[in-house]
Amino acid sequence: MTSLVGSSAIVTGASRGIGRAIALAMASAGARVALVADSDSSKVCKSITEAGGDAKSYVADVSDQDQVIKLFKDVQYDFKSFNVLVNNAGVGFFGPHETIHPEKIERMVKTNLLAPMVLIQMTLRHLKKSEGFIINMASAAALEPGRFGGAYGATKAGLHQFGQSLFAEVRKSGVRVVTLYPDMTMTPFYDETDFAPHKDHTCHIAPECVADAVAQAINQREGTVITQIVLKPQRIGVERKRN
DSSP: OGGGTTOEEEEESTTSHHHHHHHHHHHHTTOEEEEEESSOOHHHHHHHHHTTOEEEEEEOOTTSHHHHHHHHHHHHHHHSOOSEEEEOOOOOOOSOGGGSOHHHHHHHHIIIIIHHHHHHHHHHHHHHHHTOEEEEEOOGGGTSOOTTOHHHHHHHHHHHHHHHHHHHHHGGGTOEEEEEEEOSBSSGGGTTSSEEEOSSGGGSBOHHHHHHHHHHHHTSOTTOOOOEEEEOOSSOOEEEOOO
16 A cells, blocks of 8 residues: 555544454555544554554444534544545344344444445545545445345445446546455454354455455556455355354
8 A cells, every 4th residue: 555655544434344454554554544433443543553653533423424424524624634535334234124123224224325425425525636535345245135134235235336326427536436345254243143254264354355455446556446346255154153
């Protein structure tokens, strides 16, 4: 991520998993990073600053539009300008659709789809000025229908379609829009599910692999844009949790 030296980035869902890996990688490459999470991201911030990097943590629930608006104002005040937005925060609930409570469906829509749309709307003028990057974290579920994850997959498919349409809209301004589609990744995302990726390293993706993919997209020569990156493990493996 050598091109990130001196840049400023906003990373949502930065306290753990993929977001944490991306934030650490960007900071180590020389970017100043705004760490956004619905829980305290001070540990990640401390890791960055102790390593000589520059970061500031913000607590915000991106499923709450009022908090998103306040977050943008706070980051704008502290950072003045920025050239990378990483919409990574996400949530998933799985099972037969008739068992998924409407509140959980609403939370997925607000977190996975509405929040990126709102954050992009608020930051787009800054990103046009800097000819920056919008990195949207979708999922392999956006591209392949899966049993017991229809609502989750729909939110990620919506983010996929939005990203492709947005790039067509803003490409003349110099803004790059990149959508990533990681398959099962070994993160705390699965803490509250009844399944998880198999522990065999060939059956899951590491968060650092996703961060490397982000670096690959950002490091392309000017004029070339990687708009979509799909990451899959070599083998399929899922573990069912015991009750």
